[in-house]
Amino acid sequence: MARPLPSLNALRAFEASARLGSVSQAAGELHVTHGAVSRHIRALEDALGRPLFVRDGRGLALTSDGQRLRDSAGEAFGVLQAGWAALQRGPRAAALVLGCPGSLLARWVIPRLERLAADLPDLTLHLSAQEGGIDLAAAGLDAALLLGEAPWPAAWQVWPLAPERIGPVLSPRHARFDVLRDGPPRTLLDEPLLHTASRPQAWPRWLASHQLTDAPRLGTGFDHLTYLLEAAVAGLGVAIAPRELVQADLDSGRLVAPWGFADTGGTWALCAARGNPDARIPLLADWLRRDLLSAG
Template sequence: MSERDLPSLHALRAFEAAARLSSMSLAAQELHVTHGAVSRQVRSLEEALGQPLFVRQGRGIRVTTAGRTLQESCQAAFGQLRESWTRLRREQAGAPLVLGCSGSVLARWVIPRLERLRHELPALTLHLAAQEEPTSLAGVDVALLLEAPPWPVSWQVYDLGAERIGPVLSPRHPDVERLRALPASALGDEPLLYTDSRPQAWPDWARAMGLAPESMQQTQALPHLYFLLEAAAAGLGVAIAPQPLVADDLASGRLLAPWGFRETGGRWILATAHAGDTRLDALAAWARDELAAH
């Protein structure tokens, strides 16, 4: 389509305002032009189409069927332009990118890597938000999530890698030496720690190991993953956790993972409802590399 196939942007703006306000006069006031200027712009569109876009209704105007079609297209196009313009201005002004994630992911994965992120992506300014509803994108530019596909069609998703979970326990556990020598199947005879938010974690791991999910004795629930892992570190039992969230504890020896980690079918993702934010490409590449390092 060439530029000559499109009507004047001024004419479309005048039409959209008149259609939205049901008034040529109000449209003129909004656009800071005369009533006659709006009328001429609308008339130029009608002449080009060969059909009316408005009919009079009392003291106001009402869009025709053709007018309604054009109005919907204008609103969608102007809305997209407005969003893109706002986003580009925000990026140019150095406004922070609001990254949301669960409190556990924030405390155990994002914050410990924040200094490295700032060093490797110095142009990116992040504002961190702990989300009460981990799958919500409300109030954030992008969310770091552990989710299984399919994802909502309104999301733009950056796939970062497969989720891997596994059992962990502390060297302080009173029975650590015996447990470390046992096969994974023996965990079915042990009291296991889990979180209220994800009671399916142990059954998911059991299935990935070829074990019967119902064999896992989940005896102690904790309200959040952070508390779960602190309980495990204190030697109170065997917990189940995503590998990246315990990587630092495993490296320091604070926790042990004798039975390894298995993929669950879930994915680490960055999800946004604001497509086109160029900062997300760099953030996704960084997060993908960090997760792959484990």
């Protein structure tokens, strides 16, 4: 029947002595006396019934048994050290929890994940769709990507990424596509406009940027921007959205933006709790900023 393991202190003293080739250096590393390390090694040799070290001139040399124990102990303590380091880093080291509105997640973040992983291979994300106001702490988020404008919550640290620009889009399948595409912005005042409850100011702001102060004629409303844009693609009306969220549809011809996009005064931003020490957040902010600005 195998004997129980010797004390971890004894194994630690032996492993350090074998690795450093010196009892004195092992004692210094472990912050104990030379005599304490020697006693631990003698206890191991007594339990084994064979020597682990032999004198080699003024130093020590491992016996064959000592070499085997050195390899086993070194591997075991390496596993323990790696496991403890992972625990100290905590769960956030495994994945950075990033919240963002579902429309940004579906239409902008997910299509970029492959490129993001290639550029930042050490960053693992856990993505969480958030609707309404974002509460970083309550939602368990490390950071949030959103479209918004100052003033920001005092408890947040904010990395501005790029200005928000919005504009009307419609599909070639729209029944009045030719009339609307070739008409001035004022043409939209007679059109029932698709809209979302979360951005009631979007249409008035865009119209005001074209010196149109008349109240827009609102048509079908949607809870989420994703549904709004799918309705526009189906030809059910004219929608309004941030340029980046419709760029793929514009490139494919599924949507067109005859009147362009206008600044809202808002910004794309990455937000985290003030004082969050996670170094991955500013790295992510830099990557997001470069991607947004490279798209023009």
